[in-house]
Amino acid sequence: xxxxxxxxxPHCGALNRVPAERIGxxxxxxxxxxxxFDGHPVELTAANFDAIAGRGDLPVLVDFWAPWCGPCVxxxxxxAQAAGKFExxxxxxxxxxxxxPQVAQRFNIRSIPTLILFRQGHEIARQSGALNATxxxxxxxxxxxxx
Numbered sequence: 755x756x757x758x759x760x761x762x763x764p765h766c767g768a769l770n771r772v773p774a775e776r777i778g779x780x781x782x783x784x785x786x787x788x789x790x791f792d793g794h795p796v797e798l799t800a801a802n803f804d805a806i807a808g809r810g811d812l813p814v815l816v817d818f819w820a821p822w823c824g825p826c827v828x829x830x831x832x833x834a835q836a837a838g839k840f841e842x843x844x845x846x847x848x849x850x851x852x853x854x855p856q857v858a859q860r861f862n863i864r865s866i867p868t869l870i871l872f873r874q875g876h877e878i879a880r881q882s883g884a885l886n887a888t889x890x891x892x893x894x895x896x897x898x899x900x901x
Contacts, residue, residue: 759811763788764796764845767805777842793838796847800857806847808875813844815894818861818868820852826867829884836890844871844894871897 756774761781763770768785781790796806798816807814817833819826830848837846851858851866861870861877871879871894879897 760809761790761812761842762806762810763790764792764806764847767802769810791841791845793841795834795837796845798847798849798854798857800854803849803854803857804875806845807872811874812842813878813898814872815840815844815846816870816872817846817848818851818858818863818870819848819866820850822852823866825884829867832885832887832890836887836894840894844898869893 758771758773759777761770761772761777762768763783763786765788766783766786768783770781770784770790772781772790782788783790795817798806807816817826817829819830821827833846833848840846849857851863865882867882867884869881869885870877879893881893885893
C-alpha cells in the first residue's frame, strides 16, 4: 500500500493526507470540504504561495505572468487547459508578477512568462517563454521523468 500524499488545499491552504491510490478519485479538503482538484490553475499571492507551492508532496508548476505581457496572455489558455490534463499528477498555479512583485523578486524572475516547477517547496526546473501545448507537455514530462 502506498503512503498517503500531503496535498495542500488550493482554497484554504490546509494540508490534506490523501492515500496515493485515491488521489484520482476527486478528493475534497478535510477543513473546507471543497475539491482539492478542480481542473483550473490556482491563483497565487504572497499570502498563499508558501502554503500551496512550498509544501506537500504534489509538484506545483507556477506560471509567473503579467496582464500587460502579450505572450503571457497568449499562453494563458494553453496553461489553463493543461491544468485539467495534468491534475492530479501535479498542480498548476499562476502568479501575477505585477500584483505580487515581492514573490517575483524572491524567485529572481527576469522575463515573463516564466514557468517554475516546485517539488516540496524547492525549484526543480525553470522555463522562460510561452509554450504551445506540446512543448508544455514535453517540459513537464521531461522534468518529472528525471526527478
